[in-house]
Amino acid sequence: MMDEQAYRFLDYELDVASRRLARRGNAVAIRPKTLATLCYLIENRHRLVTKDDLLDSIWAGADVQDQAVFQSISELRSIFAGERCIETVRGRGYRWIVPLSSPQSSPESRWSWQKMALAAGLAGIVAAVAVGLFARETPPVSVVINPITSSSQLEGGAEIAPSVTQMLLRQMREMGWDSRRGDSGSPLANAFEVDIDLEADGTGLVLHWAMSNGDVEDAGQIESYTPLGAVRDLAAELHKSLQLRVGDAAGTLAIAALVERAGEYIDSGNYDLAESYLDVVLAEQPGHLGARMALAHTYQQTQRHELALEAGLAVHQAAVRKDSRAERMVSAILLSQVLAKMSRLAESERFAREALELGSSINDLLAIAESQEQLGEISLAYGDVGTGRERLAVALQYYSTFCPTGEARVTQRLAEIDSRLPDDSAPTLATRSTETG
Numbered sequence: 001m002m003d004e005q006a007y008r009f010l011d012y013e014l015d016v017a018s019r020r021l022a023r024r025g026n027a028v029a030i031r032p033k034t035l036a037t038l039c040y041l042i043e044n045r046h047r048l049v050t051k052d053d054l055l056d057s058i059w060a061g062a063d064v065q066d067q068a069v070f071q072s073i074s075e076l077r078s079i080f081a082g083e084r085c086i087e088t089v090r091g092r093g094y095r096w097i098v099p100l101s102s103p104q105s106s107p108e109s110r111w112s113w114q115k116m117a118l119a120a121g122l123a124g125i126v127a128a129v130a131v132g133l134f135a136r137e138t139p140p141v142s143v144v145i146n147p148i149t150s151s152s153q154l155e156g157g158a159e160i161a162p163s164v165t166q167m168l169l170r171q172m173r174e175m176g177w178d179s180r181r182g183d184s185g186s187p188l189a190n191a192f193e194v195d196i197d198l199e200a201d202g203t204g205l206v207l208h209w210a211m212s213n214g215d216v217e218d219a220g221q222i223e224s225y226t227p228l229g230a231v232r233d234l235a236a237e238l239h240k241s242l243q244l245r246v247g248d249a250a251g252t253l254a255i256a257a258l259v260e261r262a263g264e265y266i267d268s269g270n271y272d273l274a275e276s277y278l279d280v281v282l283a284e285q286p287g288h289l290g291a292r293m294a295l296a297h298t299y300q301q302t303q304r305h306e307l308a309l310e311a312g313l314a315v316h317q318a319a320v321r322k323d324s325r326a327e328r329m330v331s332a333i334l335l336s337q338v339l340a341k342m343s344r345l346a347e348s349e350r351f352a353r354e355a356l357e358l359g360s361s362i363n364d365l366l367a368i369a370e371s372q373e374q375l376g377e378i379s380l381a382y383g384d385v386g387t388g389r390e391r392l393a394v395a396l397q398y399y400s401t402f403c404p405t406g407e408a409r410v411t412q413r414l415a416e417i418d419s420r421l422p423d424d425s426a427p428t429l430a431t432r433s434t435e436t437g
Contacts, residue, residue, distance in 0.1 A: 009102065010314075016292060034076060037054060054094075142179070144193045145179055146196070150199070168231045204223060208221045224238065235265050296334055297334065313335065325362055332355035373392060
């Protein structure tokens with residue numbers, strides 16, 4: 001448990017005792033379960049928190065699915081959009097990564113201290129404190145993004161409008177602007193409001209936008225083939241328009257942040273949105289191996305095996321040229337899985353063995369477990385039940401130490417195999433196997 005009842009991070013304050021999250025003194029609207037998830041992550045910030053940890057703690061006794069965790073994590077990332085607070089360790093769990101500080105005094109007492117310092121003639125100290133306290137307030141305006149509407153009569157416009165709203169908020173924040181949702185609370189003084197109508201015609205998107213500060217200040221339209229492409233271009237237009245009126249704001253769209261967000265959408269099963277993010281990244285950096293690998297994964301998860309194979313081979317070949325064992329290992333695992341789905345077992349086995357060798361060389365337990373599981377499934381496909389079961393048992397030993405999802409999957413698979421074997425030849429799940437080469 002935490003030593004303090006309240007903690008500060010970025011420009012937020014979390015009061016653990018009263019379960020209240022505030023930003024710059026204003027309460028943040030947040031669902032109770034999402035707030036409980038935030039408290040749990042911060043309370044356990046010194047370790048990796050698994051999905052099962054969250055389900056057992058936050059939803060104890062409730063009949064809920066994994067999506068409940070994904071939704072809460074997604075909502076937290078939306079609230080802290082533009083800031084990387086929660087690290088996803090794919091297939092393993094989550095970790096809080098932003099430094100925390102304990103509030104030593106209220107805003108009122110801090111301001112009283114500043115006034116005393118000013119009265120004493122310590123102008124330099126006051127200036128330094130002011131920079132530290134208010135650096136995140138530049139520019140001194142808010143950009144209110146009203147929920148995007150869709151007048152499109154074709155399928156798809158209304159469905160993607162909420163995601164486009166979320167992406168625009170994130171990108172404006174990454175560009176340095178204090179961006180808020182239009183439905184998040186009371187009207188803000190000195191705020192520019194942005195209204196957007198989205199049209200989808202089956203081949204692309206059109207965003208009609210207008211930005212006002214009391215009166216209509218600017219308007220236009222953006223056309224793009226992907227949601228993120230449209231949002232990126234719109235963010236650039238709003239950025240330029242705001243610069244003309246209130247001055248510059250620091251920040252640019254970070255490729256690494258976009259790839260990370262795409263990975264989060266992959267983990268939560270939102271492959272269409274992940275692909276939109278990755279399309280934009282690869283349009284700007286075609287050689288970005290992380291984005292290309294993530295795109296191959298979206299193809300794999302959506303059963304587009306030929307595309308997954310093509311993308312995975314491109315990453316693998318690039319990783320070989322770079323002599324990057326980690327990237328070779330990850331791409332080899334994906335290629336083995338995809339080739340097995342395509343019934344190309346010999347090639348699948350070759351990549352699985354390569355992944356196992358690389359994983360063992362860098363002691364990546366997840367890669368070892370996945371490779372052994374894959375080799376076990378290949379042996380079963382060849383009809384070699386003994387070897388297949390032995391490899392799956394090895395994979396289970398690895399998964400049981402850190403990956404509940406993998407452990408459950410392989411345990412069920414072994415039970416299925418044993419149910420088909422004669423009673424006197426079916427080993428127990430507790431049987432300890434030695435790793436085969």
